[in-house]
Amino acid sequence: MNQRPDPMWIGPYRVDAVLGEGGTGRVFLASGPSGRLFAVKRTPDALAADEDFRARFAAEVEGARQASGIWTPAVADADTDAANPWAAYAFIPGPTLAQTAGRVGAFSEAAALRLGADLAAAVDDLLRRGLPLPQVTPSHVVLAADGARLLYGTAGGTATVPDAMRAVATLTAAVTAGGSTQIDLAAAPPRLAALVAPCLALDPDLRPGPLRFLEAAGRPRASTRPWPRGVRELTGTQEALLHRILPAPRQGTTRLDLGQTMIAATKDEVDAVVRAAGGRRFGRWRLK
Numbered sequence: 001m002n003q004r005p006d007p008m009w010i011g012p013y014r015v016d017a018v019l020g021e022g023g024t025g026r027v028f029l030a031s032g033p034s035g036r037l038f039a040v041k042r043t044p045d046a047l048a049a050d051e052d053f054r055a056r057f058a059a060e061v062e063g064a065r066q067a068s069g070i071w072t073p074a075v076a077d078a079d080t081d082a083a084n085p086w087a088a089y090a091f092i093p094g095p096t097l098a099q100t101a102g103r104v105g106a107f108s109e110a111a112a113l114r115l116g117a118d119l120a121a122a123v124d125d126l127l128r129r130g131l132p133l134p135q136v137t138p139s140h141v142v143l144a145a146d147g148a149r150l151l152y153g154t155a156g157g158t159a160t161v162p163d164a165m166r167a168v169a170t171l172t173a174a175v176t177a178g179g180s181t182q183i184d185l186a187a188a189p190p191r192l193a194a195l196v197a198p199c200l201a202l203d204p205d206l207r208p209g210p211l212r213f214l215e216a217a218g219r220p221r222a223s224t225r226p227w228p229r230g231v232r233e234l235t236g237t238q239e240a241l242l243h244r245i246l247p248a249p250r251q252g253t254t255r256l257d258l259g260q261t262m263i264a265a266t267k268d269e270v271d272a273v274v275r276a277a278g279g280r281r282f283g284r285w286r287l288k
Contacts, residue, residue, distance in 0.1 A: 010040050010086050011079055016246055022139070024057070024156045029091065029242070037242075038076055041153075042086040054085055056155040061087045063131045064152040071122035072152040073142075092149050093242075095234040097171065098138035104230025107175035109189045111227055113220040115141075116172030116195065116213070118148035123164050124210035132158040136167035143231050146224070162204035165213060169199030191218075 008015055013030035019039055020027045024047065030040045047053045058080040065075045069090070078087035097115075107115070119136060126133055132154045134140060140151040159167070173183045173196045183200075185193040195216050199207050208216070225232065 007042070010042055011077065011082070011088070013038060013040050013077075013088055015040070017242070020139075022153075022156070024053075024153065030088070031246075032076070032088070037091040038088040039073065039091045040086055040088045043084050045084065048084045053155065054080070057085050057087075059132075060153060060155040063126075063154060064089070066129050066131060067152055068125050068129075071118070071125050072150050092142045092144050093235060093239055094142050094144040094149075095231060095238065096139050097141040097143060097148075097175070099234065100143065100175075100231055101138065102178065104228050104234065106178045107228055109176065109192055110221055110223075112172050112176045112192055113195075113217055114223070114226045115143075115148055115175060116168055117217045117220050119150060119168045119171065120165070120210040120213040120217070122148075122150040123161070123168065124214070126152075127161065127210065133161065133164045135159050136164050136171070138171065141171065143227050143235075145232075145235065147226060160204070161209060162207040165199050165207050165210065166204075168210075168213065169196040172196055 007028075010028065010030060013028075013032055015028045015030045016037075017029040018026060019029050025041055025043045028040045028042065030038050032038055043053070043057055047057075061075060061078045061080055064072060064087070065078075067074075069075075073089040073092055076088045076090060079085065080087070119141065123133060123136070134150065134153050135157055136150065136159060140153065142149040142151065170183060173185065173188055173192060176188055176192060177184065183196075185197055188196070195213070198216075199213065201207050
């Protein structure tokens with residue numbers, strides 16, 4: 001059975017590439033009427049026929065609209081009544097935390113503290129606005145140049161405050177071990193271990209909330225380059241590839257798999273980017 005081709009247009013947005021795909025739909029890189037890039041999430045056919053899911057998707061979009069747009073991507077446009085409901089979010093350049101695992105090495109203590117503080121601030125911002133919390137997972141965290149962003153997605157499920165803070169603490173500790181899922185607080189820097197340990201308490205009622213976490217983090221040092229060099233290199237590679245494929249579509253393109261991020265590119269374009277990066281390949285690049 002042939003897969004249904006990707007849409008070339010979603011509302012007024014021209015689809016340029018596929019950014020990722022999850023259980024609640026695909027996310028496309030698309031350009032708006034002004035040429036600005038957006039991340040457009042579109043509900044697949046199977047879920048579009050589910051009235052309960054459509055209601056959850058509409059609630060997710062409304063929640064994202066009420067968020068500040070500082071810690072989570074802002075909503076620019078949406079049509080939750082469309083045959084395939086969709087929402088256009090501000091496009092945030094940068095890899096997800098999932099994409100960095102095993103690729104950029106261990107984060108420094110300062111970078112880990114910045115990650116934890118940014119995510120705790122995102123959780124606090126959503127709570128202050130009375131919004132449901134999304135699942136805090138590596139694929140929902142984008143490492144933008146100026147700090148972390150939490151992708152707001154609740155249609156597939158929500159999180160309690162204790163569980164969200166446990167996830168924040170787990171990610172904060174995990175990046176110091178190169179993204180390993182096994183957390184060894186004995187091997188973590190003492191300051192980081194003291195910050196993370198209370199959030200891992202078996203009793204959810206004993207886990208600190210986001211404000212207490214931020215206080216314990218001790219105001220991480222401000223930096224215009226909060227992430228390790230490897231993260232910046234992944235971002236540069238992503239931007240170089242996007243520069244080469246836009247505007248799309250064109251004939252003779254394929255998909256380049258950057259972990260969770262897939263974008264269309266020709267083989268010559270991929271080779272050119274690899275040569276420009278000194279022959280280094282980041283992640284598992286597979287031409288499809």
